[in-house]
Amino acid sequence: MDKIELLAPSGSIEAMVAAVQNGADAVYLGGTRFSARAYASNFTDEELEKAVDYCHGYGVRVYITINTLIKDSEMDEALSYAEFLYRIGVDALIVQDLGLVSNLRRFLPDFELHASTQLSVHNGEGALWFTEKGIKRIVLARELSLEEIRHISMDLGVETEVFIHGALCISYSGQCLMSSILGGRSGNRGRCAQPCRLPYDLMDSEGKKAASAYLMSPKDITAIDMIGDIRAAGTSSLKIEGRMKKPEYVAETVRAFREELDGKSDPKHREELLQVFNREGFSDGWFKGRHGRDMMAFKNPKNAGLEIGTVLPDGTIKLRKPLSKGDGVRVGDEGQTVSRMYSGRETVESAGKGDTIKLDSSRRLPSGTLYKTLDKGLMDELSKSYENRYGRKLPVTARLKFAPGREAEISTEFDGRIFKASSRTVETAMKAPLSLDRITEAMKKTEGPYFISELVPDVFEDGFLPVSELNAMRRDLLEQLLAYRVSAAKRSVHERKVSGAARRVSHPSIPSKLVVAATIKQVKAALDAGALDIAVYPWYRGIQYVDLKSLEGLAGANPDVRFYLRASSILKGEFDMVLASARRLAESGSIKGVLTSNMGLVRALKGICPVIGDYKLNLFNSSSLDIFGDELSGGTVSEELNRSELKELKGKDALMCILYGRQELMHSEYCPVGAAVGGMTREKACNQACMRESYSLRDRMGEEFRVMTDWFCRSFIMNSKPKNILDSVSDLKFLGFSSFRIDLTLESHHEAFELVSAFLAERAFSTSDFNRGHYKRGVE
Template sequence: MDKIELLAPSGSSEAMVAAVQNGADAVYLGGTRFSARAYASNFDDEELEKAVDYCHGYGVKVYITINTLIKDSEMDEALSYADFLYRIGVDALIVQDLGLVSNLRSALPEFELHASTQLSVHNGEGALWFIEKGIKRIVLARELSLEEIRHISIDLGVETEIFIHGALCISYSGQCLMSSILGGRSGNRGRCAQPCRLPYDLMDSDGKKVASAYLMSPKDITAIDMIKDIKSTGTSSLKIEGRMKKPEYVAETVRAFREELDGKSDPKHREQLLQVFNREGFSDGWFKGKHGKDMMAFHNPKNAGLEIGTVLPDGTIKLSKPLSKGDGVRVGDEGQTVSRMYSGRETIESASKGDTIKLDSTRRLPSGTLYKTLDKGLMEELSKSYENRYGRKLPISARLVFAPGREAEITAEFDGRVFKASSRIVEKAMKAPLSLDRITEAMKKTEGPYFISDLTPDVFEDGFLPVSELNAMRRDLLEQLLAYRISSAKRIVPERKVSDSNVKVSAPVLPSKLVVAATLEQIKAAVEAGALDIAAYPWYRGKQYVDLKSLETLAIENPDVRFYLRASSILKGEFDMVLASIRRLVEGGHIRGVLTSNMGLIRALKGICPVIGDYKLNLFNSSSLAIFGEDISGGTVSEELNRSELKELKGKERLMCILYGKQELMHSEYCPVGAAVGGMTSEKACNQACMRENYSLKDRMGEEFRVMTDWFCRSFIMNSKPKNILDTANDLKWMGFSSFRMDLTTESHDESFELVSAFQGERAFSTSDFNRGHYKRGVE
């Protein structure tokens, strides 16, 4: 394969320069609009163009993130922004919104698109679906193993990009609604409040606290020790996370991975990566398969620092690693910057491994393990690596013509083109002619990204020119090269084509009232209440939940009811088994169709049965369905739209609204029950505690979020309260919606009967404790 790309984060201009100067092949950054890191410094339009030009001068590619969901009111602005990015030469866009993808394929068909990790692409069928829709590269979900990456990259021939270092979302990216629903700050809009980094209690069925920690806060991942294995996957690009991080962090991570990729392996890389940032160390994420509590930072969600010694009860410190004045240290939650350091009574500037020292007695640290949270010397070293934005030089070979009576001339071949610069007529040397060495020395000077590394004379005779002429000739040649490299990336924006995003399809219409149920008792209650369309998820763990066999039996016993199978948004190794089960139920006439957000299933089920898109498809605007064509009958609108945004949607005949239900806040490969109670680690299997009891996460406000698990050993964190907008049915009908849905998860038979009855009768029903979702407030 071609050289593997090292892709670096650039949340600021300084971070971008740090990435380029330390050897990144590409950078990704966001503008002030539509970026999933809305709180990074980001770049305005003028800064963006300068950044693109600077990177292209070095041959470094630039990818811009437009990886948030786009509202109808923003779509024109997003497309105009894409026009600007296309014109200034951005190499590719990293995108999440399906409506934007559809519009970009029509408006800017030559613009390379990369599917953001926010799209949760995690199986081969899903990857192929996006490639067929015009996506060039897939930024794979971070939850994939080396074998799964290898299958998609090599076996299927898909261009992929994977994260190899940095923070890890505990939920599948793009599948998390926790920050949005609880606090109004949407991760899908770049404003995640990171509720996963807060402490939680794990409660059992009796209300007893069985664990208390930062149960949802994972360590950062690193692949610094497995570069050979990573290369063998066939992935095209290695991505470092960190657009919110300091330039020094970018410098160190890029430097370490650049050297590892270039075969300069060094144990110091891991230690220095730990020093610039870690949360209780690193994990290797999902690269080697399942993990449990050993991938979590249960005790500290922030930068933990590097262990360097012990503070003894008398205040003395025994060092296991060096310490210097200006370094930051901590014991537990107590921290300080080292202002004075003593060896005995002597003030010292630094201390070595094995030394016993004391710090300033006015700020005494408690006894315990000492961590260095900031290494002043390392940070200064890293800062120097990018203080000169043209410190790194790219070598250019040139040829020289130098003889009296003709213009001096230097030429260089670059990108298949020949560039030439010349001077005035070379004079005869009256005294001391210019030597070839002196001319070569003048040619090697430079102020930009290039330097003439070797100069080959085609014609050389003794003669004389002022050195200023040589310098001017050199500058002219190198400026031509730089101008060409920058200008060749610029493009002309094609004339906008008008497209109809409201694609007409011949697939069956959506059910007018769909009840989604989890347990057998809920389905029985729904049937008793007169529901005619029922969807069930047959893979939850627990005796009370419906399974495939009981779903088939229910379909036989209730021939007047149209049953649907709800399939998971995430399917990896079990994909073929689930697909086979669906085929069998369809062929037996037991289900009418499938409700899912899984792109792989959507692709595989085309022509087999109707598919309804689930709400984790994040259908956020009127263009969202266009990309599907006839792949789906329609879909459930995003749970993050408010009333006015719902009203403005076009094509409502293919859109379904949820009127009641506890939203799935997180969908994760990690299970807090398995980690905290089940004893699961990377080496030890879970004891399946979730099969014996129900568990909930309790936050600092006393809210409890049910943890549900499935047979694929994934967890679902459910909202503590149901969304209840049953009283809005007539209002939504007036807007033009004709398909509605309610989701039952933890409700009893009797509760379900009352709720479904109200749903069927299109009347309000007040539960004891509920919320209105985003119907009134929406997200920014």
């Protein structure tokens, strides 16, 4: 296969230079708008253009993130911004918003697009769906195994990008609403508050604490020891996470992976990666399959450092690894910078393995395991690696013509073009002619990214030129080469109509009132209340939940009711089974259609039955449905839109609003129940504790979030309180909506009956403890 790309994060100018100088093939960065790392330093428009030019001078590709959801009021600005990026030569955009993708395909059809990991692409059908919509590369969800990556990349021939190092989201990216719903800071808008990094108690159904830790905080991943396996999986690009990290972090991660890719494996790579940042070590993520507690940083969500020794009760330190003045150390939560170090009574600048030392007695650390959180020597070394923005040189082979009575000339070929530079006429040497070695020496000097590594004489005769002429000729040639590489990427754009044409559905076929139920009792309550459109998810774990067999029975006993199969946003190994079930139920008439956010299922069900988009599709603007064409009957609007934003949406006859329900705050391959009390690790199967009783996560404020699980061993972290805007149905109708739904998850038969009755009658129903979602608040 072609050379695999090493892709580095650049959250600042210094980090970008660090990436380029240490051997990145491509960088990804964000501007000050529409970036999923809104709190990174990011780049102004002027800085972006300079960054693109700098990278292109080195032949490094530049990808810009516009990987947030876009409001209707922002769409024109986002398209204008994309046009600016297109003009300055950005190689590709990393995108999340489906409406933006649809508009970019129309307005800038040859601008390369990469599907962000925020789009949660995790199965082959989903990857094919995006490539058929004009996406060049898929940044795969981080939850895929090597075999799943190989299938999508090699069997299906999809260009993919895989995260190989850095922080993990514990929820599928793009499927997390926890920060948004709880604090108004949306991960889909680049402002995640990282509630997963906070401590939680795991509470059982009797209110007893089953575990207490940083239960949702994963270790960072690294694939430094499995580069060969990942290369063999057929992916096109290896991506390092870290746009919020320091330039030294970028320098180290790029350097280590560059050397591994170039066949220079070294055990020091893992240790140095651990030293620059780790959370209780590294995991290998999902590359080798399912994980449990062994991928989590239960004790410490921050940088843990590297274990280097032990602080004894008398304050002396027994070292197992070197320590130097200026290093940062900690024991537990207490840390300091080493300002003075003693070996006996002697002050020392450094100490090595096996040494016994003491630190400045005025800042004595408690006894315990000593960790080095900062290695000053390593950081200084890494800083020097990008100190000179042109320290790394690219070799150029040039040809020379040099003879008395004619102009001297040097030339080089690049990209099928010949570049030439000449001097004044070469003089006849009166005394000492210029030797070829002397000319070659002058040609190897440089201040930019290139140097003439080889000078091939086409014509060479004894003669003389001032060295200043040779220098000028060299500078001219290399400046031409640089100018060409920079300008070749620039593009022009024809005048663009700035409009977001709304998708119009001639005959919308979405229900006007849809009840989504989880348990058999809830379905029966909905039927008792007179519901005619009911959707069920038949794969939750537990005997109280609806399964496929009972769904068929309910449908057969209630022929006047339109049942819908709700399918998960995430479908991996079970995809074919779910698809076959949907096909069978549709063909038998048991279901009217399918409710899902899974792109693969949307693709596979075309022509089989109607599909309604679920709210995890993140339909955020009037263009969001355009990309689906006739693949969807309609869709549920994003849970992150407020009233004024809902008002601005066009094509409301194809859009559905949720009036009541607990949102899925997280959807995860990881299960806190399985990890904390189920004993699950990569080597050990879960004891299925969730089948015996229910569990919830309790946060520091006392809020409890039910953990629901399904037969595919994934977890759903549900909101502690249901959203309830049943009293706003008249207002939403005034705004132009005609289709609504309520979601039942934990409600009893009685509660479900009362809620469905109120929903069908279009009247308010006050529950004891609820919130109003984002209807009034919204997200930034």
